[in-house]
Amino acid sequence: MKHVSILIPIGNTSLSNIEATYKMFTKINEARQKEGKLPLFKIQLVGLTNEIMLSNSMFSIKPDTTIQEVHQTDLIIIPAVHGDMSEILSLNSDFKDWIRKQYELGAEIASLCLGAFILASTGLLDGKNCTTHWLSADEFSSLFPKVNLAPYKIITDENGIYTSGGAYSSLNLILYLLEKYAGRDMAIQSSKIFEIDIERNSQLHFIIFQRQKEHEDTTIKRAQEFIENNFRNKITVDQLASVLCVGRRNLERRFKKATANTILEYIQRVKIEAAKISLESTNENVNEVMYNVGYSDTKSFRTTFKRITGISPVQYKNKYNRMQNV
Structure with missing residues (x-):
């Protein structure tokens, strides 16, 4: 029987992560028992103390046990935490040595x-691939520069360490682990029970384009605004340089430094973000949307859209359009 330790960190911890994880592993045990088989998992809530206050003291959880009492486990699951990350990491620093020790003893670790x-505060992610919610990617990279962050991924799996992307994509990681431990049939059954897309592997199409203006280069901010106001028209780098009275090479260098995008990449991302909004909120077909955002080549539009969002324009419209049932 696999011992599963669901950690209960101190602070504003995701109750939904804890409950969903507990239920999904428990359902596997129940399904096996109905088939006359022994349960596969021993699931415990594990804390630093015997009672943990969560969400600014609105809720409390009484863990089944504490890390002092769990000498060996097979799988550690770390739910999402919210708020001031420096404070949260300080409050939960006693988890670090225990997690590292369990990993050395053969436990696998999953962060939601x-x-x-x-997980990264333990040092176990240094040099490894990792994902997390895309909104916190910059903060994560700043705190943990040795970790190879891939914020567009839904799941990473490396040397017995697993991470999941934003919000409810954590359910995809739990399914992934259930498939590993209980088999494909059980994972598919769970995906149907909990209505989770078992094949989902990217959170690119959930990323809202952030117009990177958190810099002090006023000329580049003007360039960004010009692109955003004129993206339906053809914009060249030479034209932009002329409008701003800046040399082309100087503009390209400063733009990349300030926004982390080339000028061409930025133009494409603005166009695709506009296309996404239209596909979500209007009855325009894909070709109409394509022309409205300034593309005339169907193949180029579809290729760029899929590269940035992870799915085709048609798939995006079918998945997110709010007008289809109106």
């Missing part, structure tokens, strides 16, 4: 969404 911050 922002639980990656606690």
